[in-house]
Amino acid sequence: MPLHSSLSLPREGFTIDVLGRILKHTALNPVITLPLLLLARFTQKGQGLTGAHPKLLKHVKTLLYLGLADRISAWLDRNAANNWTRDDTWDWTETGNELVVVTGGSDGIGKEIVLQLAARGIRVAVLDIQAPTWADDATDNLPTVHYSHCDLSSPPSIDAALADVRTHFAGREPTVLINNAGVCFGKPLLESSPHLVRKTFAVNTLAHFDLAQRLLPSMVARDHGMVVTVASQAAFVAAPLLADYAASKAAALALHEALAAELATVYNAPRVRTVAVCQNYTRTRLFEGFKEGDGWVNYTLHPQTVAEAVVGKVLEGSSGLVVLPAAGWWVSAKVRGWPLWMQVGLRKRCVELMQGWRGRVVEQGREEEEDGAEKEGEEKAA
Template structure:
């Protein structure tokens, strides 16, 4: 990851730091040499500030690794599971275009069967994949989903992975948007998640195996003017993911059913065609392939978790509510210029 499609960005620097300064496999041996060898102690005495810095970096590296390990154990309920990707079937909403299209292509390249639910047929490139099956479906309609589910089960078997990816964005202020636009946006970005899991999740619970991927957005954490409805719908998707993960363990007793939350930044798709998001070193405008690869890499691992891209600005977005109120308000006000429709 020396470079990326987006060029040399803050994420590349962050990756280098994690592989060097925040790697316990690199800092701990140096610290042990400095403390338990005569030559190391001599250098530590001659350069005390360097020794203190090394001690701090080693401590941070260990804490960082322990935190990642704890997150993994807790989010996966302390149990492991095996996936045979030659036998798993993925249901993917909004898979005909944008990020969803690339997710479908990447999955099928690994030999995984994908059932696309979309109101538009996939592109010729996507449709040609022998593992991709398209089902015309309005995901805002539970009846349409039930009909498509019947066809999927009869032809492909019982799906085991659900990827709620479909999304729409209006780019309207609160007063300029219409009731119909707002309702449609929430039906696609939020309510469809409930419709999909109500149809397919019971089979996953019975088998105690499978995965639900919720594609939200960093906007679900950071509300921006000119797209309050979108931010609100994505915040609801974040809450849906969190509540589903807890219910799977406590109410449905299916600890092996995995949950993944995707919080991506703005991406070069038709979703933002009327907006003007920034494209900077710290917060680059993403290519859809970048997001799709991050999603598929996580799905293939068969573990619960969270996908945040870009990672650097995404970390700030996901933790913005821990900042002082004046900083939160200043950030949202600044976003108005970036999210202003043409």
């Protein structure tokens, strides 16, 4: 299951991101514009051409400077995110010690992450309250994958699942934690019960704390490991009917940012990597019925596309922020810098997104039962 090439047309079709990549590899590529500039300045034909078209040289210079600025900025981003350090100890071979824990790996984006890692023979432990759906793709023969039933809202359940993982993998400590699991109930604030709000934060945010506190000590001790936070663009733009979901994802993103700084400054573990993935609407059962984007800037993602971005960062062994679609970096991620009237207008327009939502609600264990009992009691009282 090879990763999509950055030069191939994605599953989502021709979008503004594809156009951006074409421009980056052509008009904004210094490898192309620098030779053109030199030819224009130091060859007879080039001088004749620029003499006849004086603005041409100016345009080539502008493209060269923009391309250089983009690459210098990306270089600074990459090195700053990785604390100006390299970690060449990653070993994804069968004899290596790498072990990836994926929460919510039974379906959706998590399932695709598991399949892509397993296709490379990488050891994967799946923590999920759902039974795996891998057999749906006739790929149930995954010898390097182990599933542990886990209610991520319950710390004792997390402890039991991690104990099972360590036993199955002969005492190996996980070196990569992918916090992918998420729940969404899609209710207006006043119609959402306290239990559902707590459940949303328990799975989408608090489980990140619980797992990090249990798995980070071994990563810090070896100065080797990675924590991946699958957040959402809802962390940047809070839409109506998604108040609890957006708040939980914003909290998860804040945890990622604070953790990245703590690893370098408090724990002296600059080689433990942190990755945040903020994806837009993805075609999974969790968000079935969610209003699809315009197909150009704000387009709908396939779960395989998001999984490829996650797996790509894991195999790179590098920290970073991944925003999908990439154009979302210039829209969603920048919203808080917009004038207030634009922010307010955008959030109000987002009420349309959830009008047709009929996403799957995963069985949630004891708290959902309590919530049901609470509702039943209220109905009897009424």
